[in-house]
Amino acid sequence: VLAALKEKGYEPIGQLVGYFLSGDPTYITNHNGARGKIRRMERDELLEVILAAYLQKFGN
Template sequence: MGNINNDDTIEFDVLKNKKDLTKAILSEVYKALKEKGYNPVDQLVGYLISGDPTYITNYNGARALVRKLERDEILEEVLKSYLDVK
């Protein structure tokens, strides 16, 4: 085990972690939808508009994963990414 210097401070960035988590979850959900033969963008849009989780496959736990995020948070991160804003 390496030496740990207790004087060092680890910075926790809530916004960066939220963005990273959202991206990771959406990537996994996209992959699962694609593997099952669905159009991932259409299915995700259907879910985001309606709130109906049945738009997302249960395959590889995708439905449970996407439900870990609030739909408004997903939309916020997607818009920020699309508009290239922080």
């Protein structure tokens, strides 16, 4: 998904934040099946994985 957003010239962080906050899949490009890939997981599960990785790296 990240690579597809970059290939299409989008700013990935902004697009992903828009998707997470709104649930609107049009924030994610269809390029290389990225929209389908991200929709296979629930948004709350994706945020949980991202937050866990962040806390593992930067949390005390």
